[in-house]
Amino acid sequence: MTKERFRKVYGRRQGRPLRGDRQEALDVLYPKLCVDKSILTKEANIDPRDWFDDVETIKFEIGFGNGEFLRNNMLKNPNTGFIGAEPFVNGVSAFLKSIKDDPHDNVRVFMDDALLIAQSLADDTLDGMYVLNPDPWHKSRHHKRRMITQNNLDVFSRILKSGAILTMTTDVDSLAEWMCTEATNHPDFEWTATCADDWRVMPDDWYQTRYELKGIKAGRKQSYLHFKRK
Numbered sequence: 001m002t003k004e005r006f007r008k009v010y011g012r013r014q015g016r017p018l019r020g021d022r023q024e025a026l027d028v029l030y031p032k033l034c035v036d037k038s039i040l041t042k043e044a045n046i047d048p049r050d051w052f053d054d055v056e057t058i059k060f061e062i063g064f065g066n067g068e069f070l071r072n073n074m075l076k077n078p079n080t081g082f083i084g085a086e087p088f089v090n091g092v093s094a095f096l097k098s099i100k101d102d103p104h105d106n107v108r109v110f111m112d113d114a115l116l117i118a119q120s121l122a123d124d125t126l127d128g129m130y131v132l133n134p135d136p137w138h139k140s141r142h143h144k145r146r147m148i149t150q151n152n153l154d155v156f157s158r159i160l161k162s163g164a165i166l167t168m169t170t171d172v173d174s175l176a177e178w179m180c181t182e183a184t185n186h187p188d189f190e191w192t193a194t195c196a197d198d199w200r201v202m203p204d205d206w207y208q209t210r211y212e213l214k215g216i217k218a219g220r221k222q223s224y225l226h227f228k229r230k
């Protein structure tokens with residue numbers, strides 16, 4: 001195993017004790033929909049199409065929180081398989097509760113570090129990735145914990161198909177600048193924006209999570225950054 005595979009997950013894994021309905025959703029749906037950690041390998045040879053019956057494209061959301069964006073995406077795009085990774089059990093249970101009455105053939109969930117999945121996937125297996133409002137880790141000594149770094153972009157670039165889009169958002173201006181700089185400096189990614197509105201204006205077809213709406217209500221501006229895998 002490489003050192004990266006023991007990368008620590010920073011931030012909370014559990015908050016308030018789960019209420020009955022959330023615990024039930026976790027108990028019933030997680031075993032059906034989870035990506036089993038034991039199948040993840042260091043060989044980077046896993047084809048995620050094997051996890052779905054019949055999908056045309058595969059997209060990966062890192063840190064889905066309560067899963068509102070993920071749910072909307074999976075319901076609107078039944079021909080796309082969605083993988084969601086989120087280490088916070090309260091978020092995963094909220095998401096599973098929200099989809100308990102929906103069809104869910106096209107979603108798989110991983111309750112741990114997204115990097116464990118990313119490092120296990122074979123080359124060119126993803127049609128898109130979302131990193132929405134990642135933890136900002138404001139202090140400079142914590143910047144190395146940020147999700148968007150050159151090392152992680154190396155992994156994302158390997159698993160994304162050429163032309164696939166990596167979408168990143170934040171309402172923290174300094175983090176928007178950081179993510180833009182990191183991705184622009186990476187040789188495999190190209191910013192798709194041609195004018196300020198391309199990153200300042202909410203894309204059509206977007207779904208705002210409670211977290212995003214809270215930031216906007218507090219007067220913060222959300223940045224929507226789309227980078228193409230060259």
Ligand SMILES: C[S@@+](CC[C@H](N)C(=O)[O-])C[C@H]1O[C@@H](n2cnc3c(N)ncnc32)[C@H](O)[C@@H]1O
Nearest residue numbers: 063064065085086088113114132133135209211
């Ligand atoms: C600020 S929240 C944003 C949630 C959601 N994306 C949204 O926009 O509403 C950041 C999320 O990233 C998750 N996270 C942090 N480190 C992670 C990791 N290594 N892998 C996957 N998710 C992670 C956190 O648990 C948290 O739920």
